[in-house]
Amino acid sequence: MALPATLLQFVEQHGCFSGCYGHCSDVQAFVSATQPPAQMVSVTCLDCLVNVGTLASLLPAGLRSHQLADQLSRHVRARRGYSLSLSGYHTNGPGFWFSAVYWASCGVFLLDGQRSRQLGNDLDLLMLAFQHGVLKPPAPAMLNPASFTVRPLFLDPGRKLPAVVAKADLLNAPGVSLQPMAGWRKLTMAEFVAAQTAPVAPKPTGLTIGQRCPKCGAEIRQRSLLNQTFVGCLC
Numbered sequence: 001m002a003l004p005a006t007l008l009q010f011v012e013q014h015g016c017f018s019g020c021y022g023h024c025s026d027v028q029a030f031v032s033a034t035q036p037p038a039q040m041v042s043v044t045c046l047d048c049l050v051n052v053g054t055l056a057s058l059l060p061a062g063l064r065s066h067q068l069a070d071q072l073s074r075h076v077r078a079r080r081g082y083s084l085s086l087s088g089y090h091t092n093g094p095g096f097w098f099s100a101v102y103w104a105s106c107g108v109f110l111l112d113g114q115r116s117r118q119l120g121n122d123l124d125l126l127m128l129a130f131q132h133g134v135l136k137p138p139a140p141a142m143l144n145p146a147s148f149t150v151r152p153l154f155l156d157p158g159r160k161l162p163a164v165v166a167k168a169d170l171l172n173a174p175g176v177s178l179q180p181m182a183g184w185r186k187l188t189m190a191e192f193v194a195a196q197t198a199p200v201a202p203k204p205t206g207l208t209i210g211q212r213c214p215k216c217g218a219e220i221r222q223r224s225l226l227n228q229t230f231v232g233c234l235c
Contacts, residue, residue: 001061003075004059004073007052007054007147008072008075011072011075011076012075012076012079012103014160015156015157015160016047016048016087016157017101017155017157017161017185018047018085018086018100018101018107019076019077019080019082019085020047020073020085020086020087021044021045021068021069021103022043022066022088023044023065023132023192024042024043024053024065024066025042026040026042026043027039027041027042029055038056038057038110039055039056039065041055041059042056042067044119045199046087046088047087047112049100073085079163080163080164081103081163081164081165082102082117083102083103083104083139084100084102084135085100085102086098086099086100086129086134090132091127091201092132092134094119094133096113096115096116096128097114098116098125098128098129098134099112100126100129100135100203104138105164105165106164106165106166106167106169106170106191108167108189109189109190109191109193110190111123111187111188111189111193112187112188113124118196118223119223119234120218120234123190123217124144124145124234126190127145127217127234128216128218128234130142131216132139132214136188139150139192142192144217145212147192149190149191150188150191151188152186152187152188153170153178153186153188153189154177154178154179154184154185154187155176155183155184155185156175156181156183159173159174161170161173170189207220207233209221209231213234216233216234219229219233220232220233
């Protein structure tokens, strides 16, 4: 039994860029004034946290929320050509919110770590995700932040992302801009460059505020934990 076509269409059209879904508690829905409640299976968008669900009777028998969330995430990933995607709160390391998608065909990530800005910029958070096993780097050289060129990218939340093969497919898509637009979501585009052409990070004799750690690539600055602050990188 396939997933309802209207549900698949909804997640395809939903404007959040990662297309990742997580599980929710079961719901008993009253769909008739005279009938007993019907069981619903719901999931949550891990970007905007909106819930969406459908009657359990319209799904394959026994399908639970975590399975539906996985199937919907895979469906969007395939539709948009993502090689990988993730979103939500990650408990590894210091704990942080982070969303990312990656197109291997052109070596481009889209990143959003706005909710964890105290830990660094979006590239810092990508390095943090690599270091703490939230995300496996597609190439070993990606552990070096100097292997990326970064620039802001703005998305119209009212439009879905296209399938991307080349970087131009993304940059020329409707609803994508390199310039700020009112109401559009700001992300970071991080493009992986060939390891042999990436500049080698210097090895400073003493790390001071404003410099970058040669191991993790993060800026040395004051950072916040749950109940204290420290000066350092993300190692």
